[in-house]
Amino acid sequence: MIFTSFTFIIFFIILIVVLLISQNNTYRLYVLLTFSYIFYGWWNIYYLALIFIVSFSGWLFGKFIYNEPRKQIKKFYLSANLLISLGILSYYKYTNFFIGSINKLLEKPPVVLDILLPVGISFFTFQTLSYTIDIYREKVPICRSLAKFSLFVAFFPQLVAGPIVRASDFLPQLYHDIKFKTENCLIGAQIFLGGALQKVLIADNLSQFVDIVYQQPQIYSSLTLWLTIFAYSMQIFCDFSGYSLMAIGISRILGFSLPKNFNMPYNARSITEFWHRWHISLSLWLRDYVYISMGGNRKGVFRTQVNMFITMLLGGLWHGASWNFVIWGALHGMALGVNRFWTLFLSAKLKNIIGFKVYALCTWLITVLFVTLLWIPFRSPETETSYQIISRLFLVGDGIDWFHIQTIIILGIAVVWHIMHWANTSLLCNFPVNYDKLNRSKSVLIIIIMLYLLLLFFPINNSPFIYFQF
């Protein structure tokens, strides 16, 4: 069940009706939990057991850690919870990758176990872990209600593709009444439509081009491949950002507030800034629970670089069990190291020599180009595909030229959109995707235009959300 499907619309309408009928706040909480489980069970009913085990173990160990005065035992409980949660995640996500890599190393025939990856496992596992770690660090109060904790883990808008919500942000909201407010519904609907527009109009239409080229990159010309990699760059951003916005919009309608997950990442002028703007909830999670746990920047320059590299390597592996993701994460880790070194020692000098504006333009170009090139291994089904694309990018005059007109138009619109954001124009207030600054006076016209656009230009073969696979 995806947010842009007919099934989801029916599901959501029924949920609203049932919530309106339920007068008592406790009933509403159980209704939300039940519907969240239905939402998840729609993919695979058996995996409901999995999400329940993860939730229950998180809740139970949270309780143990909280009630235990001795530091060593607390640590033991935390380790046990990490072992269970990460064990489940590793089994489902990395078993085949592990066996495959060992077999390849030993030159044995490939063996693939029949393990179906549960949707959103990486998201709800990380969410649960954040709770137990925060309890251990005494940063959040204990959640005594299993139902509330289960809803925190399984809250359907962000269950399968984030944003990754912290217990400290979400659990307090469950102690207030679940109420419908006109203001929340209007803003939530606009945010949802803005997300749908990003997903359906931009990402899905771009995928019509990108998917075909990625099937056979070896036959296309260098220019077509450049167009493809920029198109994918925009596709993955709008796909994921669109999902996040839809999740935020739905939550807002239900009266919940979720954190912002994207902030125009392609306007970043350094790789560090990019990670402050891209998948913000994951970046913060990795910073707080991996990077800082390893010592962060408190153990000298060299250890800081190593910590950053390991954090990004794990971030890459979090995205998927494939060497492509490992390479992607490792390169981002190295880039963060280089960026840190650059900022500390060279940046100021260069700004003085070439001037701030030229410096800003150059750093922006380098960042966008670097991020775009690194999406190649991320998107490629195999390492071979990445190699084919990279090797052909600079091969002039060979291959089929395909300048997909719709892709060029969409990328043009995206560039204008980014420039408007960068220039911070007042026009942006009319775009619901920029949900911080809504213009209510034109809301009806804007919603009608958006509905027309969605109806007229959604691709008939729309693709699933990219981040569902993670």
Add this chain to the structure above:
Amino acid sequence: MNNGYIKLLLKKILVSTIVVGIFFEVFLRAFITTPSNHIYDPVIGFRYQPHSVIFLGTEGYARNRLNSLGLNDQEFKYDPSLKHAILLGDSYTEARQVDREFNFSSLAEQSLQGWDVINSGRDGLHVLNTYHVAQRLQTGIKPDLLVLVMNNGDYIDDMSDKNIVIKSKNNEIQDVYLKAKDKEKLKQYFSYLIQNSALAVHIIRQLKPIIIKAFSMVQSVNIFNNKGNQQTTRLTDSVNRKVRPNKKAIFSAYLKKLQKIAPVAILYINQLEYKTVENVYPAEKPYRTSLIVNEIAKENDVLFINTADYLVNQYFATGSPPFGFHNKGLPGGHLNKNGHIAVSKALSDLIKRVEQEGVML
């Protein structure tokens, strides 16, 4: 919320819907599609409105005005000094993606001496419906040759269509034809709307999968409520299943049926596969199908030509693929200008062979 507020809100919604709707109507007509020119036809599903314009901006960008027969061809005038060949086929033949003067029908006509090549292609036309098209044109055009333009799907999918009705006697097929499909009836219900609004056409096209699903559900409910209907359907199906001959026999019988109108030749359009930029060859599955079609053609004294070599040669001569468009997909899809040049050469050669080998006699 008071009544005044609700009235104002509804007014805003209505005005916005109309204003934005008009804007998109103009936009769609300019860049995406024209209103529908389909006229419901109980035999072949639909036909085109004479003198209407066909335009689909999502694949190629050509506007062609149809002639008084509703064909994507110039106005027909019978000339006894010319021989007449009717091209029978689907969207590949109709070729709405390119300007008329660049489609293979026009190009072949220009290169052939003494032939009038008439393009009767219609989008989505089932092979077994080409007989009806030829039969309707027979009186006015008096064809000397029928060229059946086919591809892989026309044999593999069309010949296994469950709607094919087969009449047999003593294990010999007497007649094959296609039962009209229910979904085409839908066009009747929406005809006024879709013939006047590009917006309606586009929305229906977008929602088509859902509409068809809903329509089939209604049909199923009707059948379920009417036991008599249900029984008839089952009986027909079981009889068909029992005596249903294979695809070869059906196609062979169909060729014989077409030959009653005029001599027949087959022009087979083979898709290409691209392993690398240099390694381009005829797509394997369509090529295997072409061998079967060729065999059946031979058995029925029908000349056959596969365009595969022409298309491959054209690709290597120009370095540009014969199928596909920048606004749809490359290198797959319908024939582009480059592809039409290649296929026109194959068609010319086919008609020359017909003349040389005297099949027409």
